[in-house]
Amino acid sequence: MATPIEQAAALLRAGELVAFPTETVYGLGAAAGNPTAVAKIFAAKGRPADHPLIVHLPGDDHLERWARDIPAAAYELAEAFWPGPLTLILKRQPGVSDAITGGQDTVGLRVPGHPLALELLRAFGGGVAAPSANRFGRISPTTAQHVRDDLGAAVAMVLDGGACSVGIESTIVDLSSGESRILRPGMVSAVDLGRVLGLMPTIGTAAAPDGVPRVSGALESHYAPRTPLVLLPPDAVIFAVRGALANNERLAVLAPMACPISDPRIVWCQAPSEPATFARDLYANLRALDAAGCSRIAVQRPPQSDGWQAVNDRLRRAAASA
Numbered sequence: 001m002a003t004p005i006e007q008a009a010a011l012l013r014a015g016e017l018v019a020f021p022t023e024t025v026y027g028l029g030a031a032a033g034n035p036t037a038v039a040k041i042f043a044a045k046g047r048p049a050d051h052p053l054i055v056h057l058p059g060d061d062h063l064e065r066w067a068r069d070i071p072a073a074a075y076e077l078a079e080a081f082w083p084g085p086l087t088l089i090l091k092r093q094p095g096v097s098d099a100i101t102g103g104q105d106t107v108g109l110r111v112p113g114h115p116l117a118l119e120l121l122r123a124f125g126g127g128v129a130a131p132s133a134n135r136f137g138r139i140s141p142t143t144a145q146h147v148r149d150d151l152g153a154a155v156a157m158v159l160d161g162g163a164c165s166v167g168i169e170s171t172i173v174d175l176s177s178g179e180s181r182i183l184r185p186g187m188v189s190a191v192d193l194g195r196v197l198g199l200m201p202t203i204g205t206a207a208a209p210d211g212v213p214r215v216s217g218a219l220e221s222h223y224a225p226r227t228p229l230v231l232l233p234p235d236a237v238i239f240a241v242r243g244a245l246a247n248n249e250r251l252a253v254l255a256p257m258a259c260p261i262s263d264p265r266i267v268w269c270q271a272p273s274e275p276a277t278f279a280r281d282l283y284a285n286l287r288a289l290d291a292a293g294c295s296r297i298a299v300q301r302p303p304q305s306d307g308w309q310a311v312n313d314r315l316r317r318a319a320a321s322a
């Protein structure tokens with residue numbers, strides 16, 4: 001009997017989609033060297049074809065197969081943070097297909113830290129293109145059940161590696177233009193990167209000349225639950241609860257304190273008070289609150305300090321479509 005890893009690697013070789021756990025979120029994987037397989041990712045997700053994909057590698061010894069003109073900073077960051085929740089944007093090798101890069105001259109590369117992801121990548125022996133395994137624009141999955149809920153029959157196999165330990169998507173750093181620029185904040189923070197690079201990275205998305213978003217997460221409405229989400233300062237949470245009760249509305253709340261009121265119309269989720277645990281649980285908490293049939297989700301705004309930057313980024317985007 002083939003092990004689940006062997007089965008998953010065989011499916012990838014056959015051009016099928018395999019969802020697999022990473023330490024950040026679950027990925028929807030396809031053989032990165034097979035454009036027909038990669039096209040299935042876009043169909044399953046309902047994702048626009050010009051959005052580039054991250055190629056997941058079994059080790060940093062695979063870097064040169066995908067990237068060229070690799071700056072010293074890339075090797076330094078790979079050494080410090082791989083395997084782990086960091087994606088590097090580098091100039092692509094000519095053979096890397098437009099289906100992966102969205103037609104750009106760059107490619108996103110990452111060696112993930114989850115043991116099952118690494119086993120799968122080693123068994124497959126090459127690059128696996130994988131966006132988060134959710135329908136386009138929805139909350140990223142952090143359990144195998146989330147993937148099944150979102151994508152169901154569209155995936156040949158879901159490898160179950162339990163709940164993701166980081167919980168939000170990797171930090172994306174663009175090194176393709178001679179500077180280091182954070183395109184998407186993640187739990188590897190600007191300060192962490194600056195410590196290794198000896199210089200703080202620039203923050204923010206460079207506008208693409210054609211208006212195509214380089215980072216699909218840069219779309220404001222990304223990572224959003226269906227229920228409108230509002231971010232509130234700490235003092236305002238209790239007023240929102242009173243207001244909902246006065247209007248006889250159901251309100252979902254994500255806040256660090258325990259629920260101060262017992263009323264079936266208030267669906268309360270007590271959020272972890274540290275950024276790493278808040279991030280780890282964030283998407284599962286948002287999915288649970290989204291499913292509670294409330295008219296709004298009120299989230300108490302976390303602190304603005306460096307450790308909270310990635311969490312604040314995702315919350316701001318989740319609130320943007322409300």
Ligand code: TXA
Pocket residue numbers: 022024025026027028051052053054087089101104106107108110112130131132133168169170172183213214215216217218
């Ligand atoms: O943590 C993660 O990064 C997860 C796990 C599965 O590895 N993946 C993930 O993939 O979040 P996805 O596709 O949902 O987001 C990847 C982001 C997209 O916003 C995409 O636009 C950006 O990476 N990206 C990929 N290649 C790029 C490139 N060449 N230039 C700029 N952005 C790129």
Ligand code: MG
Pocket residue numbers: 131132140
């Ligand atoms: Mg995604």
